[in-house]
Amino acid sequence: MSAPAGTNMRDQAALASGARLSNQQIVGIAAAVLVGLSLPLFVSDYRTFQFTLVVVYAIAVLGLNILTGFNGQFSLGHSAFYALGAYTAAIMMDQWGIAYYWTLPAAGMVCLVAGFLFGLPALRLEGLYLALATFALSIATPQILKYDHFEKWTGGVQGVVITKPDAPFGLEISQDNWLYYFAFVVMILLFFCAWNLLRGRTGRAIKAIRDNPIAASAMGVNTALYKSLTFGVSALYTGVAGALGAIAIQFVAPDSFTFFLSVAILVGMVIGGIGSIPGAIFGGIVIVFIPNLAENISKAAPWAVYGALLILFMYFMPLGIWGFIRMGYARLMRRLKAS
Amino acid sequence: MELFLQQTFSGLAFGGVYACMALAVVMIYQATDHLNFAQGEMAMFSTYIAFTLITLGVPYWWTFLLTMVISFVGGVLVERIIVRPVEGTSVLNEVIVFIGLLTIFNSLAGWIWEYTIKPFPSPFPEEPVFGNKFVSTHDLGVIGVTLVVLSGVFLFFRFTPVGLAMRAAAQDPASARLVGIRVGWMLALGWGLAAAIGAVAGMMVAPIVFLEPNMMGSILLYGFAGALLGGITNPAGAVFGGFTVGVLENLVGAYVPFIGSELKLSFALVLIIAVLVFRPSGLFGYVVVKRV
């Protein structure tokens, strides 16, 4: 992003690293938020429901991105944390009658701890081996969810059904629309927190570990602590997404949380942009709407498309859509400046 | 005692299947330092090809050979066309492409042959050998076939010039080029062989678990566990690991009550993490020292 005239070097550095937002960026975000908030007014309830899922998956993709894109720890196992969040919400609402809004922080906390704990042995694992361990986690998850000793909570193979919440204070908004606004606000909050976390000292440490772990620890960064914490935060985000998703879909069952869910989140991250916060929204759009389009061809088609996209993006657009847009914008700005 | 023998033999049969997957995975790992996450789905796809051939009336053992050949060619093509562009780039890039391959093979199988579960024939007779109560003839057959295939592979690597060249190319590509070995093609051959071995695993296990697109997911996981346990840098170790995991999985499932048959995958998960954390080189592998 080229800096407007009159900014000094420190400002330029801050802008370049994403630590401060330029005026253009602030306007862009404000516009996006306005568009987002007004969407339900123009579309059907079903479409709104789909947009809610876009938000849900955007949060999940951001969760994965925090770990893989920003911290360099490769996870193929995020479906496990999504499932954990989803089941936490389902059990709280179905078994203990707790209101839906409390399930989000609860799911977040449970996943924070779970992620941190998984992150501890993962400390010793580099790239490929971590991918393997998380792959194993993903594959094992549905079986764990079906385990009969847990059945009184998880509902076994049948899963758990949840009732959709009504808009509060008797507001005249449909359930779908209310849920969308709720999810949207949660997303803004979470995205802001992520941006805040990643632009400061913590964020720099996290990114340093990704770029050169040995140098990072030589510079005094407690890599072990940061890596485990990042795992926890990443799981937290994905868990909150899971909880939201469960509330939106009103149902959790083991076979919704297979390895292929991890693949979907991965696809969202790759297409949206590895290491990009706004890209997560593109990721969410892709995850929700590709099946929408491709399912007309065949039940299997969306996955073939996901697979093909993963490969094609690695060849041609490794920075994802957001990276592509940024590069395009930068080039456009340079050309305008030159003329 | 009877239970123990039954579980052990059945475990050895599955172990043979896992050993094939482990060997396939290790072969590619040795040559490229990458784990082919798509190995299971490729094997599943090969098994569907076999299914089609059998449905067309091709006799079983001809189908078996033909499927191995087709899988071999497929493996070579996948390496040359899809994997080559990202070879040598980051771990992230390569793993993502493998996951993409996994997804494509899985969905293509579902698309072409649908998701309904299909029976897959066993070439071995139903009656138990000598009327014994411990092991089905199919299980014995699986053990036999996988041992034959694995031995064949070892003989190939140890005693043929191409096998030697492949080992050299995997261990030290730069020096291999200096003696004129076309390292790229050795890599492709490795993929082809791995795919053929995977096909054997699929065809041997399909009669037991039934043919459906998701059949190989957990089997690949056990294959990984076996490879890690035996030593991912040691093909013989990986084979041993595969058999061991097969037997262990069954015995643990039979004798440890809370795991039963329902948490076997978690057992594999714990095994993988335990090996990676405590002894990454496995039982028989060597330690790779990372230079800073």
Place this chain on the structure above:
Amino acid sequence: MALLEVSKLEAFYGPTQVLRGLDFSLEEGGITTILGANGAGKTTTLRALCGMVRTRGEIAFAGTPIRGSGTESIVRHGIAHVPEGRGTFVRLSTEENLRLGAYTRKDGDAVSEDLERVFRYFPRLKERRAQQAGTLSGGEQQMLAVGRALMMRPRLMLLDEPSFGLAPNLTEELFDILSAINKERNVSLLVVEQNASLALAIANHAYLLETGRIVISGTAKEIEQDESVRKAYLGY
């Protein structure tokens, strides 16, 4: 026609240029040595000949242009490279290493003959034929590397600092064998060496490389007898 003709050869490691336009040629049957200090570009020259680094210019081997081809194609023309670090396959046996030298050959019986011949030149390798190459001593690994190159039945053998890390008596032994190989098997040698006196003792022709350029060329005798050259460039 010279066996090897090199014209305006430039070589780069990434953006850094290391060779700045070499012109030289080798006649068949001779021993040529490239001398120079560390960093002069000697190793890079051999690598450039084998297509292991990015190059510009022209290289012709027996009249065929080879610059720009891949290493595995270049060596198939009849060039064997014994690299810095020897390039032995440490986890394969001695015999397997040697047989790999013959990988591209189709004449099976002659290969067995050549194997026996290598064992005659290097009896120690015969003793250790089944041993894992990584367990051989430094000197033995050097012999193995030369033996493997010989198994290729090359017309030209490139050797990068064969004396490196070897005890003096072993080095003399090795150079005697190199001389014998050159005469008996008609293998032309291009030897890169820091140990100038050793190299000049067996070479016919010598080139002196300094920061990527050839600064002196002449017969080995001329260079050895030129005191100013020896003092300025070769340190003795």
